Amino acid sequence: MRAAAPAHPRPASPVLLAASLWRYRAFIGSLVARDFRGRYLRTALGGFWALAQPLVMVLLYLLVFSELMRARLPGSGDALAYGLFLCGGLLPWTFFSEVLIRCQGVFVEHGDLLKKSAFPRSALPVYAAL
Secondary structure, eight states: OOOOOOSSOOOOOHHHHHHHHHHTHHHHHHHHHHHHHHHHTTSSSTTHHHHHHHHHHHHHHHIIIIIISOOOOTTOOOTTHHHHHHHHHHHHHHHHHHHHHHHHHHHHHTHHHHHHOOOOTTHHHHHHHO
């Protein structure tokens, strides 16, 4: 009697996953470039918006916490220390949450591409993160 096939195939090793993503780096780069052009091409400041949004967030937090609330870190006399400490955690968290939100819809958004092309499915979350 034959043994039943496993319900789920074995996951690929991280090395094989990285190698397949490396082979499709031009494809991932073209998706990122197309998304960047589509998002910022017709805006007044273009790609500067990608840098302006986090920069404005940092400046607002620094202004609010250092000047208006006068928050200070214990053991530090610097007025900007608390705002910089806060932004040091908020910027990575904001990036992480944006990537998770984009990854939720990336497979639905590119469903037509999934049906027509053969590429590693793990390329889409990498594209969303970039």
